[in-house]
Amino acid sequence: xxxxxxxxxxxxxxxxxxxxxxxxxxxxxxxxxxxxxxxxxxxxxxxxxxxxxxxxxxxxxxxxxxxxxxxxxxxxxxxxxxxxxxxxxxxxxxxxxxxxxxxxxxxxxxxxxxxxxxxxxxxxxxxxxxxxxxxxxxxxxxxxxxxxxxxxxxxxxxxxxxxxxxxxxxxxxxxxxxxxxxxxxxxxxxxxxxxxxxxxxxxxxxxxxxxxxxxxxxxxxxxxxxxxxxxxxxxxxxxxxxxxxxxxxxxxxxxxxxxxxxx
Numbered sequence: 001x002x003x004x005x006x007x008x009x010x011x012x013x014x015x016x017x018x019x020x021x022x023x024x025x026x027x028x029x030x031x032x033x034x035x036x037x038x039x040x041x042x043x044x045x046x047x048x049x050x051x052x053x054x055x056x057x058x059x060x061x062x063x064x065x066x067x068x069x070x071x072x073x074x075x076x077x078x079x080x081x082x083x084x085x086x087x088x089x090x091x092x093x094x095x096x097x098x099x100x101x102x103x104x105x106x107x108x109x110x111x112x113x114x115x116x117x118x119x120x121x122x123x124x125x126x127x128x129x130x131x132x133x134x135x136x137x138x139x140x141x142x143x144x145x146x147x148x149x150x151x152x153x154x155x156x157x158x159x160x161x162x163x164x165x166x167x168x169x170x171x172x173x174x175x176x177x178x179x180x181x182x183x184x185x186x187x188x189x190x191x192x193x194x195x196x197x198x199x200x201x202x203x204x205x206x207x208x209x210x211x212x213x214x215x216x217x218x219x220x221x222x223x224x225x226x227x228x229x230x231x232x233x234x235x236x237x238x239x240x241x242x243x244x245x246x247x248x249x250x251x252x253x254x255x256x257x258x259x260x261x262x263x
Contacts, residue, residue: 039103041077043111045069045089053091053115054224055257061086061098065214068207068257070221078180078216087111093118136209140227140256148236152228154258164218165225165255174232185218190232190251203251206241220255229254 041060045053052073059066060077062085067075082103090096094115101109144151150172162168166186169175177186188203205215231237234248242248 037082037105038079039082039105040108041080041085041087041101041103041111042108043069043075043087043101043113045073045075045113045115047094047115047117053094056089056091056094056115059088060214061088063214066207066212067215067219068224070224074221076219078185078219087113089113089115091115134259137226137256137259140229140254143229143238144227150230152225152230154226157222157225162222165220165222165228166217168222168228169217169230172230175230180218185216188217188251188253201250203253204241204248206252206254208255208257211243217253220257224257225255226258227256229256 043058045056045058047053052069052071054069054071054073056069056073056075057066058069058075058077060080063081065077065080067077069075080103082105085101085103087099087101088096089098095118097113097115099111099113101111103109140151143149144153152168152171157168160168164185166177166188169177169188174191176189176191178189179186189201190203205212205217207215207220231248231252231254233251234242237248237252241252241254
């Protein structure tokens with residue numbers, strides 16, 4: 001019968017193999033690493049007749065990120081935390097809608113949403129909204145003539161024909177474009193927004209006079225934009241956009257979309 005003494009070398013080999021396997025095993029993700037797991041959402045919004053619906057507000061319920069559909073009814077979100085995300089959609093004249101999207105790490109999930117027209121038409125409200133947008137655009141061109149801040153007009157956008165709106169930011173002094181790892185888009189930051197390691201200070205975005213949270217410059221398509229005004233800080237910022245609950249010290253970007261039907 002074999003004695004236990006003769007198996008000492010065998011036990012030593014097993015122990016060494018176990019140590020080697022433990023070293024090769026994947027380390028569990030830290031909380032910070034897991035928090036960085038993100039994906040993207042690409043969506044299409046149509047009405048019951050299959051026609052694309054533009055200017056629909058789409059909000060990610062859990063993060064507050066907001067986007068608007070373009071002329072093709074498309075919207076995009078990047079850097080969305082993984083998991084099931086609820087999207088809330090609304091537009092004047094349509095019934096509000098919600099849809100869930102299962103976001104996977106480094107993947108783009110596609111969703112299609114059909115909006116139903118509301119039973120009650122509100123032509124007076126529609127007219128008032130168009131009048132409001134015309135007034136906002138008039139204010140934009142008035143400010144551009146005064147020369148405070150930096151302005152990008154529809155004429156400049158059409159002349160350059162950029163793939164992304166961030167391409168127009170390259171002519172703005174102090175603007176920094178950080179490429180996103182998922183696609184050819186970029187994140188906009190200004191020089192004064194560098195606040196040390198681990199700290200990020202995004203600019204405050206407004207779309208058609210409405211403050212928008214968690215928006216990125218390339219969430220808006222260039223062909224949907226009538227004008228952009230950029231302020232690197234609060235000093236020259238018009239008072240109506242200088243609010244206490246924003247990050248105006250890190251820059252402000254005002255985006256004005258085109259009026260539907262305007263050539």
